[in-house]
Amino acid sequence: MSTPPGGSLPGALAGLKVIDLTVMLAGPFCTMLLADQGADVIKVEPPEGDHTRTVGPFMPDDGLRAFGGYFQSVNRNKRSIALDLKSAAGRADFLKLVAGADVVVENFRTGVMDRLGLGYETLAAVNPRLVYACLRGFGDPRTGASPYVDWPAYDVVAQAMGGVMGITGPAPDQPLKVGPGIGDTVPATMLAFGILAAVRHADRTGKGQFVDIAMYDAILALCERIAFQHSYAGVVPHPEGNGHPLLCPFGLFRAADGWVSIACPQDRFWRDLCTAMGRPELGTDPRYALNNDRVVHRAEVIEAVTAWTTTRSKAELGAALGGLVPFGPVNDAADIFADPHVAVREMLQPVDHPGSARRGMIAGVPLRMTLTQGRVRARAPLLDEHADDIRAEFTRAAPSLQKTSNQDQTS
Template sequence: MSGPLAGIRVLTLENFISAPLATMWLADAGADVVKVEIPGVGDTSRGVQPVNEVEGQRRSLSFIRANRNKRSIELDLKDPTDRVTFDDLLRTADIFVENLRPSAISAMGLTYQDVRAVNPRIIYGAISGFGLPEFNGGDLPYLPALDVVAQAMGGLMFRPEGADVAPVYAGFPLADIFASANMQTAIYQALFNRERTGEGACLDISMLDGVVAFNELALIMKSTLDVDASAGMHGLSHPFGSYPTADGHIVIGVLGEPVWRRFTNVMGRQDLVDLPEYGSGILRHQNRETLDRHIVAWLGEMTTSEALDELRVHDVPAAPVLRMAEVLELDNLHERGMVVTVDDPVWGPVPMAGNPLHSSLMKNMTVAPAPGLGEHTEAVLREWLGASSHPADAMTARSTGA
């Protein structure tokens, strides 16, 4: 494969989304990403619905979405021979990424210190709910954690007392995806540092840390002003959210006094600028109910297109609230490669999200389908370890059921 990471070898023990998405982005950039999977079982997401089956081959859409451009090998790390092979793969790898529970990693003898003893130059990346036990006190690192757990504990689902809605999950794996992005960033840092120093690194990515970073405005408002965030609203300004039109919804973003003055001009309500209750973003937020009545009255029976024309000609940030079918029709996303199509052997053509790191280095990104379980066992062992170094033929026979 070509790309800025061509020649970089990545070995993974990963499940579900957080680590697989991070390593898929590395594979998009040309890294040779090899998933080490349990024989006959594989990544847990291989069995997550929706699953399609053609001629006995079953493929999960959940697995496909985070594993393009990778290779898969089967190794049983409880088997002494396979474990020796795995350690030999570690010796030739540049990066090792895992998102298993810390207790499982410790039991497998694959902590950072364990792996570093095998390969001192390796970049060790761990994604977990609360961070590695080596760097944390208490019991949190040992508790099970999924995306919803991190969202809840990071304050994203909090609703102030008296709110008319219960805590609500975002509906998508925000904590997982941000952990993926953080891991990718940390890996690039570590690769650059290794170029300068020759040293490996331990990358300890916590899903909870990522959610708190996402929620930093709520944190600083509470810690300094003792003000709780309002669900679905910007705590420092208003209007900053969605409003109904005759045929849908739009969002309006007013941040800063120049934009506020332009917005009142759009509405023909320059008188609002002089009202003390609207004299700052925070005051407008505090008096949002009365302000929203003015905005809804202005919108009246305007269509989405009409409202956007008015707002944009005055340089007020605004956009339609799109359905996903409409998102998929945006030329901008296709032109930038943010929607790519993978030709899956079971599902056929599958449009999916591309790589968000758009740069001149990624112009010719390969788009290969997610691997079958153990599909590349023989090839990887021969390429990484040499044709006669290990009993690759026996492993290949096992992976193919021969």
């Protein structure tokens, strides 16, 4: 296998070949995680390209507009080849790619790949070691036929049905969408884990398998406490604002110039907080000394902490509480770009952007490893940018792999 673009030191997944058919956020985020760790991810796009290439934001001086920041962020470290899977030639070429791959990942609606003649059973016959992974709103009938199997789903749908909105918001009757697309990225992360588990099994046994995840299921798993709360206590959890139903204080507090988070999951943290506030007597007061008592007297506890935090800036609160109790300022993007933690952990990575004289900045790789550190090795690919290299590699194994011609393309 050739080294993925921009690579020098191999990652932990070097040698793993992944055929990526995914679009939007969830699927590309999953394959991005694999690519960040060194997998050779070949993004198979339709002749017109992944439609998210047209989504901004764009650099102000970008005259090419081959892709925007959205596409750049989740398609870094990948190679691109354009194949028309609606044509016989495109399907034949795709099967030749599959024959030499370890993993295929797709996030089409149920039945799309089967109607193309490229469903799991067909691909497994071509490559018995293949791990076929898919991500859908409500899973695949092969692993459990949901009554919603034909419903399209996006992040906001998964957040709503999986439970996270039902426990997020300022008041019990005001559910709230979580800001980032966790309905996409959480299922994507879980699918990446599933893929690697299946690859491990294939390495041991020589047998691939079908792996899928429902966005609904992943968000339900993320909201694990609502299951045991309902089962054990018979309650139906609702939005609880910026606090925690079982811990106090544990949430957001207004500062003089914004907001901060303070958490006291252990009683010793509460005593330390009270000392820092200049109210050590609250730490031993029998109404507040133990967490369960503080939960009962939640309003009084929140009032006391808020009276202190609102008179101080985020920086002043950080100086008083940092390293003493669990604490953090509520950061916006500008704060994050200026934070020395982000710099030393390399969590913002510069990438070249075709068509622009500027380099873009995208989120880095949070997983840290001492021997095989994953990293952003290359920008997102131009459409069909690596076709010649990919064809050369697979032609050695399958000589009839030919470049898709305009005559082969069908609507």
